Amino acid sequence: MIKLEREVEPQGMIDNKAQWQSDLQSAIANYGSYKKIPDKEKQKLISFYRNDAVRDGLIKSSFGKCAFCECIPSEGGNIEIEHFKPKSKYPELTFEWDNFLPSCRKCNGSKDSHDTGVEPIINPYDIDPKDAFYFNDIEIRASNSNLKKQAEKTIEVCGLNTVRLWKPRADILISLRIFSRSIEEATEELANADTDRKRDNRIKKLREAIDTIEMLTDSAEKYSSFCCDFLERSDAYLKAKQLVENA
Ligand SMILES: [Zn+2]
Known part of the structure; x- marks a missing residue:
């Protein structure tokens, strides 16, 4: 993992996210919770963040690599737009630019709906991973620092020692x-x-x-x-x- 700098938020997100979020919130209110929205309807409501401008901005900021494991997903599948705080638990952050990360399928799948609000992990846009990790032979380890707990959780949640x-x-x-x-x-x-x-x-x-x-x-x-x-x-x-x- 390396320190990443966010690109500027795409104009299409700035212009439309309030409307998309409002439509999603209405559905949540109608059905009682995010979980209860019928899958087909939910997929349609949340689909708008999956666009080329978002994907391109994220890929540029991470040099085409997965933000967590640093593989190049294009070699074995596409990069995925991952929500740092999972949208299933934080639907209000579904269209938030600062909540997006470019991730490979393996890290995204491994992280799944882990609640980073309750058990934080390292977000390389906000924390320099250099301060949190070191390598011992081919294993990644958490450094002895105030980030140790977060770093250990990151290794576990993203499967960085597999x-x-x-x-x-x-x-x-x-x-x-x-x-x-x-x-x-x-x-x-x-x-x-x-x-x-x-x-x-x-x-x-x-x-x-x-x-x-x-x-x-x-x-x-x-x-x-x-x-x-x-x-x-x-x-x-x-x-x-x-x-x-x-x-
Ligand atoms: Zn990865």
Whole structure:
């Protein structure tokens, strides 16, 4: 999970949401509760938030990734518009822009109607997940902070420590280890450079190795928080970074 910034609310939502919400509230009043509205009628009443402007705005803000697990849903299905506070429990937030998140089907399904009002989880638009999580090997963990309870609940509710995420993290870990080895080798070669020309060439090589590994931490890359966390704790990377900066 990475920190996300909300895009501007689409004009179509601003212009129409009061009417859509009012129609939904009338149906709730007629039938006695949100739950009691006949399914077909309910689907029609709530369908208006599912439009391209909303979807595009959310996808842009999350670099096309699921806001929770950082997979790219377009590779295995479409991104879904998820209500942070579930509309079944908070129907008054059905058309609220700030209540939307782009999510993959797995996270959306796993979170289901979990009541974030009662048991809060991390919303990456509002809280920097960097302050809440770290990785231990391929497992995500809650950091020891005032966000610990929320972070643990997020991991549980969205299923962030399951095989479907361990597998891609393990694949990335292999790449990170391979790139780390290149950095270590380039660092060693640099230490053994006995002429200025060799030294310049080897600094260049080290810089390239650093650039390669840093590409994985770009926000648009899948699971970039996992890669950032790895590099922040990689001695080989930190040492190489310092060598290049001082060169
Ligand atoms: Zn997801």
